[in-house]
Amino acid sequence: MAQRMEYEVVREWAASRYEARTPDGTVVGIAEYVLAEGTIELPHTVVPTEFEGQGIASALARAALRDARDGELKVIPTCWFIDSYIERHPEYWDLVSRG
Numbered sequence: 001m002a003q004r005m006e007y008e009v010v011r012e013w014a015a016s017r018y019e020a021r022t023p024d025g026t027v028v029g030i031a032e033y034v035l036a037e038g039t040i041e042l043p044h045t046v047v048p049t050e051f052e053g054q055g056i057a058s059a060l061a062r063a064a065l066r067d068a069r070d071g072e073l074k075v076i077p078t079c080w081f082i083d084s085y086i087e088r089h090p091e092y093w094d095l096v097s098r099g
Contacts, residue, residue, distance in 0.1 A: 007021055030045070042075060
């Protein structure tokens with residue numbers, strides 16, 4: 001079995017996205033966001049094929065949703081992955097703005 005890659009998720013304020021980075025700084029996934037009055041839209045999550053299956057997209061989703069909760073923001077999950085992640089994790093259902 002392959003060893004899991006080490007990475008951390010950081011919020012890159014200037015680029016309006018979350019990045020998953022390896023210890024050497026390589027970006028192995030991103031989740032873009034758009035802030036508006038009281039909301040955070042999550043329109044796009046990307047993990048290159050060679051890094052799939054490492055839990056990277058889920059870690060990006062968790063970081064964005066944690067920050068949304070901490071910032072008392074409603075989430076607009078226009079990214080299919082973020083939307084499906086929320087559907088599988090009822091603890092985030094209260095954050096969603098579907099209107």
